[in-house]
Amino acid sequence: MTVEIRPAATVVLIRPGELGLEVLLTVRPSTMVFAGGMHVFPGGRVDRADADTDLEARSVRDPLDGASSLGGDLLPHEALATYLAGIRELFEEAGVLLADHRAPADAIGAARSALLRSEATLASIAQDLDLRLRTDRLIPISRWVTPPGLPRRFDARFFVAVLPEGVEPTFEGDEVASHRWLRPTDGLRSMTEGSLKMWLPTSSTLQQLEHATSVDEIEQRMTPRQLSPIEVDELAPDVTRIVMPAAAGVSGQPVNAYLIGGRRFVLVDPGDPTGPSLDRAVELATQRSGAIEAVVLTNVDPDHAAGAESVAKRLGVPVLVGPGGGRPLPYAVVEIGDLEYLPQCDLPFQVLHAPGPRSDNLAFIVGEGTHLVSGDLDGVRGARSIPGPSDQVAWAASIERVRMLAPNATWLPGHPVPNDAQVTL
Incomplete structure (x- = not known):
């Protein structure tokens, strides 16, 4: 049976630490069918609502810029929907909203809860709270496609984003059992020692970021370029x-x-x-x-x-x-x-x-x-x-x-x- 490959977005949230850059890893509950017990980055599939034209109008990046920045293998509106899915997933899973706004904290928290209960969409929230969605703060770094033979397959774009100043991740709902901030090298060491479990896209991303010293360096040296033929x-x-x-x-x-x-x-x-x-x-x-x-x-x-x-x-x-x-x-x-x-x-x-x-x-x-x-x-x-x-x-x-x-x-x-x-x- 052919398994549909679904587009997805994953966000590697980073912050400066005393010994170098740290990344946020969340732990999925062991009872979950997909990736139960795994350490992962916030993310999920691109929904139809992520391609809403009203939502696009709230994005700093435009569709053409989005397509170019991902290597040129997606149609412009598909590319921008992937960025917007990253914004939404990070907000849903970690409570981190990459947006310019003047809304009070309680309004942002209520909006997130409504989004998690499917009582609102990101487009309606952006309209109600007059959000300017900072898709320019998502730095694309890679693409991973789930190999054949698995019951669920994703075509996932990975982004890096800096934790906004004065913001701390928060978690509600049942998708995150716990979370950790780790330097990439410490995450890899813990995996080797057996104290945390990761799939290859996660561990490879930690390898890619292990020797990065700044966000500027990541943006200058790791972002994709135009995709060439085989x-x-x-x-x-x-x-x-x-x-x-x-x-x-x-x-x-x-x-x-x-x-x-x-x-x-x-x-x-x-x-x-x-x-x-x-x-x-x-x-x-x-x-x-x-x-x-x-x-x-x-x-x-x-x-x-x-x-x-x-x-x-x-x-x-x-x-x-x-x-x-x-x-x-x-x-x-x-x-x-x-x-x-x-x-x-x-x-x-x-x-x-x-x-x-x-x-x-x-x-x-x-x-x-x-x-x-x-x-x-x-x-x-x-x-x-x-x-x-x-x-x-x-x-x-x-x-x-x-x-x-x-x-x-x-x-x-x-x-x-x-x-x-x-x-x-």
Whole structure:
């Protein structure tokens, strides 16, 4: 049975803390059918009422601006409805209203209660209280599409918003059991320790924000750009590059995935979780009368790893990572060792531990040393990301070792090289 994919909006509320930016995570009651017991960000599906023309007129952003800011893959009115759904969901779930107004606090509280009881719409509230809805305060950062096989599927746009000064979140109704403010790095650590549960879109968002120091930095370095088409290039009979255009769910941040093998394939770095790129990789393997037998990651940054769980579950294959690579991931992976040959590929495919960009970073020698899947070793990182600190000494040593072990290999980098990039190997 085909499950309808519903548009949705998710808002990552942030505030400054003593040790850095903190995010709001809410906990859904364990009795809930969908995501019970999970730590999530406020959000929900886009309703028909979010596209009300009277509501649009109250928005700071207009439809064309909304569409452009999300990467250009939605019609203008659909894009603005997604922003307005984010405003509404944040107000309903956390009591935080991103709007200019002169209404007293008790009127705002009463309006929220009426909205939760379905006795009012955001459009009617905006009219009654003369709200100017600050859709410009929602900073888009990513898009996540629920993979096939689940009973509910969403096409969710993720936004960051700053907690307004003097406002504290409040919770009423039965959708939130508790809440926590955490630094992204603390949230990831708690997930690894097992004290909180998250799905991949949530944990990946924490990874994306882990090294951000300000809202300005997030807006300048993480917001989407125009969505490009998927590109497929056969580099050799057994080596195909798939340029996936939305790594980590961010339009305008391409990642080079690689399909390697003759009929027994490994898929390297499927970093785009939005769907079409993963479909294309599976189709290519099928067209060649073969199958993908493993998903392999050069590192677990979201721009390399965001689509891995989806395609691996779909195909019933393992996700293979470097030493310690499973720590920031909320699903089971298999760690692979240095100099190991992977049996899942019918072409020689040798693992090299190549720390530097990350401690779990890997590279792969393909065939008889003709190609090297180098990931981020060439120095080009995600175009719309804030990478963590690197180990430059280890990085230089990894490059020297790779050159020694595969001196004649053509390097296959993790990202397309921008025209203005300075790459030193």
